[in-house]
Amino acid sequence: MPLQEFLTQIEHTLAPVRHVMKPILSDPLVMGVWALFVVAAVGTLWWDIRKRNQALPSLMKGVWTLVVLYSGPLGLAIYWYAGRTQISHDSLWRRGFRSTVHCYSGCGAGEVVGFALLAGLLALQRTTLVTVGTFALAYTFGYALTVGPLLQEGVGFGEAMVDALYSETPSITIMEIAAIGTDLLVASQAHISDLLFWGALVFSLSVGYVFAFPVNAALVYVGVKEGMENPAEMGQSQRGAQAAD
Template identity: 85%
Template sequence: MPLQGLLTQIEHALAPVRHIMKPILSDPLVMGVWALFVLASVGTLWWDIRERNQALPSLMKGVWTLVILYSGPFGLAVYWYSGRTQISNDSVWRRGFRSTAHCYSGCGAGEVLGFALLAGLLALQSTLLVAAGTFALAYLFGYALTVGPLIEDVLTVWHYGV
């Protein structure tokens, strides 16, 4: 099977990286430090929303919280660049980052929910079924959180002619 051979080659090519990264990512100290970074990032987000960004819609508060829970300080940097309502010039790049944040947060929520339901609650043993189910939920959630704001923008333009 040609696909299996390709996958085996990729696995062998990545073996040195896995050999280096596995002990680092498996270290409880590394995970603890990352958790502290994530908590500090979420705290910073919530402080900024409360003190400087109260006009942010409630859906976006949840979206940015999920983004930062998934990606810590990197998500906070994306929020700082594109998620704050007081940014005076809203470029295509900033709108693109916001749209990606919607998709990213929905995809992650769907993935976590799908895995918890399919592998945890339903105790499915088939890796293929769990993977397909989590992918489907991730896609559905990501799509829903991306399309909603886009439709809202289109309706605003259509209604007000902005």
Template identity: 85%
Template structure:
């Protein structure tokens, strides 16, 4: 079956989703409330990190800031469950959430840049070009967030890149297929000046996170990914150093 035919069938099957979400994501009141919730969530995150979680590495502070900026209360809930030094015990689910958040922060930046630059500022009409460009930027940012820290630890570029390709490609692929597909389904004709453009972009990011989580949890379970360090152990080390 030709790819275009398959995509058309998928779009038709998901048409009810588009009809439901378009009026919601283009409603000024709804988006205004969402913006207020995001601001409150980011403020809560910054307060918690400054007052109670300074032990977190700078990288993860940045990761959580982007996650909450993208997904507001949902992102803050994920941080509270899996990212704080106050978690009682670590688990596969928490490691999966941290791994997904790490991937999400970089890929989300690539997706936002791709849609704003290509579909927004450059007004590219071809969905294929927008999709390919946004995918490329998402992979670039996602890999960079793995390669950069590894090279800072002394790992060579080739080895770091191989590690990123091996561990990050499955989750990035699933995340971006669902996120970019959602955005194009809902707002393929929207302009950067339209509220729907931004509403669909925000919604699609969180959809990508949800679909990528089971992939990351499976990769952590199989030992392909480590799932990021246990923040509770960082807190314990900080307390021990303060006691000394």
């Protein structure tokens, strides 16, 4: 089956999803309420980090901020379950969530920049050029969040890139196929001035996270990825240092 015919068949199959989501994601009241939820979620995150979770490294604080900006209360719930130093114990599921978060923060930034720049500011239709460009930016941002910390730890650039390609490519690929595919399905004709443009972008990011989570959990399980560091151990280290002082 030719690729174009295959994609057309998928679009036809998922047409009911588009018919349901378009009016919701273009409704000013719905999106206004969602914006309030996001603001409240980010405020709660920052309050909790400042008051209770200063032990988290700056990079992780930034990662969690992006996650909550993308997914609002859903992102905050993931942070509460898997990202705080107060978690009772670590587990495969928590490590899978944190691993996905790491990928999600970078890829999401690449997707936002890609669609806002290519389909928005340059007024290009969401065609092959925009899709490929957004994919490329998502990979670039996603890899950067893996390569950057490794370089800071003294790992050579070549080794860091190999590690990023090996560990991050499967999850980035699945995440972006789901996220960009959802955005194209719901808002392929929307312009940057349309509420649907932003509503579909936000919705697609969360869809990408949902699809990438089982991939990351599996990669953690087989040892390809370690997941972000256990925050409970960071909290214990900080409390030990404070006690020593």
